[in-house]
Amino acid sequence: MTMVAWADYKSEAKARGALALELYAAQSTPAKAPEDVKAALPDHLAYQAKLEAAGQLALAGPMSDESGDHMQGVGLIIYRAPNLEAARALAEADPMHKSGARSFTLRRWMINEGSLNLSVGLSTKTVNLT
Numbered sequence: 001m002t003m004v005a006w007a008d009y010k011s012e013a014k015a016r017g018a019l020a021l022e023l024y025a026a027q028s029t030p031a032k033a034p035e036d037v038k039a040a041l042p043d044h045l046a047y048q049a050k051l052e053a054a055g056q057l058a059l060a061g062p063m064s065d066e067s068g069d070h071m072q073g074v075g076l077i078i079y080r081a082p083n084l085e086a087a088r089a090l091a092e093a094d095p096m097h098k099s100g101a102r103s104f105t106l107r108r109w110m111i112n113e114g115s116l117n118l119s120v121g122l123s124t125k126t127v128n129l130t
Helices: 004-014 034-053 083-091
Strands: 021-030 059-064 073-080 104-109 118-121 124-129
Touching: 004 104, 021 083, 034 059, 034 073, 059 083, 073 083, 073 104
Parallel strands: none
Antiparallel strands: 021 073, 021 104, 059 073, 118 124
8 A cells, every 4th residue: 555645645635626624633532441531521521612712623522333323432533733743732631631541543634525504593593503
């Protein structure tokens, strides 16, 4: 399998008109007992709220097992950061990872295509993202 340099691929994507928006995806998996994960949850959620308010958290949430029928305990966290090192610092500072309750793998993620739909109800003051 031939590996292509990330920077070269990103340049090629931009040249062909793709968005080439670089985000950082952390797959977070339990590393200790469920009680340890549960104990770190309040601080983890507060940290994620802080990152969200700062614009550094794009998306985050749990993932199912491969069947789609069960909660497996794996989470996916998408960071906005200037580079991989800064994204790694955000992941490492997460109380869930800092405590050792969960471990993570981090990868660059290039967004080239797709869509988001946002509906804002002015009189109802509602927002719906699909």
